[in-house]
Amino acid sequence: MKTIQLNSRPVGVPKLSDFKFVTEQQVQITDGEMLLKATHISVDPYLRGRMMEGKSYIEPFELNKAITSGMIAEVTESKLAGFSKGDFVSGMLEWKEVQVSKGEGLVKIDAKKAPLSSYLGVLGMTGLTAYFGLLEIGKPKAGETVVVSGAAGAVGSIVGQIAKIMGCRVVGIAGSDEKVEQLVSEFGFDAAINYNTAGSMAEAIAEACPDGVDVYFDNVGGEISDGVMMNLNRFARISVCGAISMYNATSVPMGPRVQPFLIKNSVLMQGFIIFNYVERWGEATPQLAKWLQEGKLKSTETIVEGFENTPQAFIDLFEGKNKGKMIVEV
Ligand code: NDP
Incomplete structure (x- = not known):
């Protein structure tokens, strides 16, 4: 064996x-x-x-x-x-x-x-990550704009769909035209951006989010996130879930300093690991299963x-x- x-x-x-x-x-x-x-x-x-x-x-x-x-x-x-x-x-x-x-x-x-x-x-670790990271840290309210990076992946695709269930406007960021198309046509996102062809992320987000960003669910970190953070609204929330763009870095990546944007807009930024919520997993799985059954969630x-x-x-x-x-x- x-x-x-x-x-x-x-x-x-x-x-x-x-x-x-x-x-x-x-x-x-x-x-x-x-x-x-x-x-x-x-x-x-x-x-x-x-x-x-x-x-x-x-x-x-x-x-x-x-x-x-x-x-x-x-x-x-x-x-x-x-x-x-x-x-x-x-x-x-x-x-x-x-x-x-x-x-x-x-x-x-x-x-x-x-x-x-x-x-x-969807009924395991990545579904739970999407559920708690978005609802407990992002705290999305109906009518707000939610941006999610890594949007076509396991966590991101569920985050965007839960945000839609919550009545939000949802914008996804992913790495190909095919994924961008899938986010809108299959998962019901309102808009999506291909970060490989978008040019300035700050400008692309500004265009896709005319009312600014209230919740940012960050799966990737790096330049993509810098661009989103320049478009945050007052009292926006950032759920820092992952930073895949930095996992293979061999030196400490540098970027624009975003602190002034966070201060000016009283933004709350919180990292988390899914094991923080282990005692509550039992409440999330049935809800995710119910949304799947009802066709509100696709995996x-x-x-x-x-x-x-x-x-x-x-x-x-x-x-x-x-x-x-x-x-x-x-
Ligand atoms: P995904 O299914 O999203 O797969 C990874 C995706 O990341 C790829 O498909 C790719 O999509 C994207 N990607 C790869 N390299 C880069 C890059 N350099 N810049 C931008 N995007 C990139 O994985 P998961 O859904 O399992 O995980 C998503 C994130 O959430 C990860 O960062 C992971 O570490 C984190 N995570 C955190 C947890 C926690 O407890 N905090 C638990 C589970 C996951 P594309 O084609 O769009 O580039």
């Missing part, structure tokens, strides 16, 4: 050689354990941070050890109370085709209620086939090759 380990700490954009495949012996389970066969692997931008040494909200990955991320797996054998052969589980697992688990941190999921992959996306996934393609799928996030949630189907 194959496992994917961190071979070297990436410098700049991750490369395939930063990962290695190792074949391990088939394992046996004892009492209190179960055997899991991976079915779906979530590849996420935050894993890039865990590949680096240094203090963060979560431990870095160790070299020559399996990488972990959100995964779905099928129970193929169980000597663990509460879990039976044929159950599906979701949680943080190792990038292994097959692994032994004591069930810690795993929840059983119902394959009949929703597609298995959705438990890694898109980019499914990459094959365990061996997991490292490439992760690398492709930094090239914007995904639309919606990037998932590997094992």
Whole structure:
């Protein structure tokens, strides 16, 4: 059975050689354990941070050890109370085709209620991130203008749609004309901007947001965010969710100083991690599922086939090759 380990700490954009495949012996389970066969692997931008040494909200990955991320797996054998052969589980697992688990941190999921992959996306970590980051920090009110960057991705596409449900005017920022078109035609955004062809982001935002920006949900940081921040309204809120444009930087990125804009407009800016809301996840998932059922929320996934393609799928996030949630189907 194959496992994917961190071979070297990436410098700049991750490369395939930063990962290695190792074949391990088939394992046996004892009492209190179960055997899991991976079915779906979530590849996420935050894993890039865990590949680096240094203090963060979560431990870095160790070299020559399996990488972990959100995964779905099928129970193929169980000597663990509460879990039976044929159950599906979701949680943080190792990038292994097959692994032994004591069930810690795993929840059983119902394959009949929703597609298995959705438990890694709209009904999983990225859906929850969109929900709490927008509603708890952005606090959007009907009639306000919400701008979201990384808008065609897993988190961003859900943020924009929830903002529409809240009655806001929604403007998305993404990296291709195809994604921009999808945001408007499929997800119901009011306008969208391709940051690769827009020229000045500050001007593009001013044009797309004639009444200014009340809520900015930031997935990317860097120059895109500088441009949005120059168009904020009085008492605007910025939900700082991610900064993917800076994750591969090899030196500290510099930009215009935005503090005067924030002071002048009494702006509130707050970073967050989704684990801050872990005790409230149970209230969000049913609401997201209800919106999905009602057709108010649409979720898109980019499914990459094959365990061996997991490292490439992760690398492709930094090239914007995904639309919606990037998932590997094992
Ligand atoms: P996405 O599905 O949005 O995938 C990443 C996307 O980022 C790509 O598709 C690409 O889209 C865009 N991108 C890549 N490089 C750049 C760049 N240099 N500049 C601008 N955009 C870029 O990922 P997620 O939805 O999973 O995550 C989105 C953000 O949210 C990430 O920053 C992530 O770290 C963060 N996050 C934070 C969490 C938290 O708890 N705070 C939890 C989950 C995610 P495009 O084609 O538009 O460039």
